[in-house]
Structure formats: structure tokens, C-alpha cells
Amino acid sequence: MKRLFGLAALIAAQFPLTPTYAQTVTATIVPVQIDGGINSLFVRPLPPRPLMLPDGIVSISSGSIRYAWLTHPTTRYAHGVIGDAIEAGGLAVETENHAFLTLTLGADAVFEDRIALIVRLDSEDGVLVVKSYLERGAALAFVRADSNAIRIVAESAAIGTPHRWLNPIGIADFDGDGRDEIAAILTPHIGGQLTLYRQDNGALREAYRIGGFSNHSIGSRELGWSAIVDANGDGTPDIVVPDTERHALRIVTFAGGRFAELARVSLPAALASSLGVATHKLGGKPEVFLELADRQTYVLHFAN
Numbered sequence: 001m002k003r004l005f006g007l008a009a010l011i012a013a014q015f016p017l018t019p020t021y022a023q024t025v026t027a028t029i030v031p032v033q034i035d036g037g038i039n040s041l042f043v044r045p046l047p048p049r050p051l052m053l054p055d056g057i058v059s060i061s062s063g064s065i066r067y068a069w070l071t072h073p074t075t076r077y078a079h080g081v082i083g084d085a086i087e088a089g090g091l092a093v094e095t096e097n098h099a100f101l102t103l104t105l106g107a108d109a110v111f112e113d114r115i116a117l118i119v120r121l122d123s124e125d126g127v128l129v130v131k132s133y134l135e136r137g138a139a140l141a142f143v144r145a146d147s148n149a150i151r152i153v154a155e156s157a158a159i160g161t162p163h164r165w166l167n168p169i170g171i172a173d174f175d176g177d178g179r180d181e182i183a184a185i186l187t188p189h190i191g192g193q194l195t196l197y198r199q200d201n202g203a204l205r206e207a208y209r210i211g212g213f214s215n216h217s218i219g220s221r222e223l224g225w226s227a228i229v230d231a232n233g234d235g236t237p238d239i240v241v242p243d244t245e246r247h248a249l250r251i252v253t254f255a256g257g258r259f260a261e262l263a264r265v266s267l268p269a270a271l272a273s274s275l276g277v278a279t280h281k282l283g284g285k286p287e288v289f290l291e292l293a294d295r296q297t298y299v300l301h302f303a304n
């Protein structure tokens with residue numbers, strides 16, 4: 001909180017500034033004791049599915065796509081930044097009507113991810129996944145499935161260089177204009193850029209790009225070093241994601257179409273888990289749980 005002195009304080013007290021979209025928020029991180037650690041709260045392992053990537057994670061939802069997972073392991077893309085050099089040559093879904101559908105990529109690309117994340121984008125159920133071209137690096141791909149067909153319906157431009165990767169954060173209406181954006185960190189190992197995309201005529205087009213972030217450590221299987229929460233309670237979802245060195249968490253917003261950092265919290269040790277969001281049934285601020293390299297679980301609190 002800023003301290004105000006003298007006349008400035010008097011004026012501020014008599015004429016409070018009209019709240020703008022980028023309200024500040026106070027964020028604090030404190031240790032918390034949880035039996036079984038953070039995994040007991042947020043991780044719900046599901047049994048492997050047919051053709052599944054060895055270190056894949058099954059995505060589950062209650063919408064029209066019930067399960068999604070990456071398939072057809074391949075070593076044709078020699079990159080290996082997310083745990084091993086085995087990537088996925090395809091993905092599979094099971095729909096609400098129990099249809100089992102698979103999509104396979106051509107020899108020019110792989111899915112460089114561990115999860116084919118079931119999402120809703122502009123009110124359509126689909127799957128969000130990282131598609132890496134052997135010659136052009138990573139792109140975001142949005143996949144739709146109906147009762148008998150599955151296909152990529154929108155894709156972003158690839159980064160443009162082989163062995164350049166991106167790690168998705170998730171989907172929300174981050175600027176409050178009524179349309180969804182997909183948030184991702186481009187090149188998280190070499191100066192990550194927080195980039196937001198919109199679906200537009202069969203493409204995912206870049207809408208915002210800001211430097212100074214990283215949501216992955218090279219070689220790690222942990223992909224969830226980010227969270228989407230309305231930290232300042234203005235009704236627009238905000239993003240919690242580490243800074244470039246991953247020594248701090250940045251809480252940022254694009255509300256009203258303007259980027260702003262709401263808060264920044266130093267981490268007492270390196271990140272060691274994905275970030276999990278807990279929301280209270282009776283209202284109040286959401287909280288973000290995380291585990292650090294000191295093997296302690298922490299909770300990130302927000303207060304206006």
C-alpha cells in the first residue's frame with residue numbers, strides 16, 4: 001500500500017479516486033499444513049487410456065467431450081524439454097455418447113505437451129493442445145469433436161524456429177470484451193512472453209504480448225506453473241504466473257484491454273508443483289496453493 005502524506009492524503013481522503021479496472025491487490029504467501037501435501041488436494045490420477053503417451057495426463061470434463069489424452073508416441077521431434085524426447089503423434093477423445101475418436105498428425109509435427117486439455121472457447125467445447133512443427137516450432141491448436149469427427153479447427157502461427165516451445169495457461173475473457181482469450185507463455189526458457197490469442201475465422205490470432213514471464217523449467221514434467229483467478233475481485237479473471245527467473249509470482253490483468261501488474265510476490269524457494277486454485281463456496285477471494293522446493297505447501301492470499 002502506498003502511504004500518502006500531507007495535502008495529498010487530505011485530498012485523497014475527501015475525493016477517493018474512482019476505481020479503475022487495474023485496481024491494486026495485496027498478495028501474501030504463507031506456509032500451510034496439509035496432510036498429504038498439495039497432490040492430495042488437486043491431483044486425481046486416472047488410469048491410462050488406449051494408445052496413450054507414456055507420461056500423458058488424462059483430461060476429464062462433464063461437457064460433450066468427457067475424456068481427452070495424447071496418443072501415438074513418437075521420437076521424430078528431437079527436442080525433449082518436457083521430461084523426455086517422446087512426444088505425441090496424435091490425440092484421442094471419448095465423447096458424451098461414448099464415441100472414441102482419434103486424430104493423428106502428419107510427419108511434419110507432434111503434440112509437444114502432456115495433456116490435451118478439455119476447454120470451452122467462446123461457448124464451444126474443445127481441446128487445447130501444443131502442436132510443434134519440426135521445422136517451425138510450437139503453435140497452439142484448438143480441436144473440436146462431434147459424434148463422429150475430430151479435427152483442428154483453429155491454430156496460431158508457429159513461433160517460426162525449430163525447438164521453440166510454448167506452454168499454455170488457460171482460457172478466459174481476460175480483457176472483459178465478451179470474447180475468450182487463450183493465454184500462453186511463448187519461449188518460457190529464454191525470456192518468456194505472456195501472449196493472448198483470440199479465435200478468428202479459423203485461426204488463433206495474437207491479441208496481446210508482454211515480456212517478463214516463465215511458467216516452465218527446462219526438462220521438467222511440471223507444466224502447470226500458472227493460475228487463473230480474479231485476484232482483485234473486479235469480475236475479470238487475472239493471471240498468476242512466475243517472472244522470468246521464477247523467483248516471484250506476478251499477478252497481472254488485461255481488464256479493459258490494458259495490461260497491468262496488480263501485485264508481485266517473492267517466492268521463498270523454487271517452485272516445485274503446479275498451482276492449484278481453491279474457491280470458497282460461500283464467496284470470498286480465491287486462494288492459490290503451491291509447493292516449493294523446501295517441500296512446504298504454501299497458500300497465496302489476496303486482499304484489496
Ligand SMILES: [Ca+2]
Nearest residue numbers: 173175177179
Ligand atoms: Ca476478451
Ligand SMILES: [Ca+2]
Nearest residue numbers: 230234236238
Ligand atoms: Ca480481476
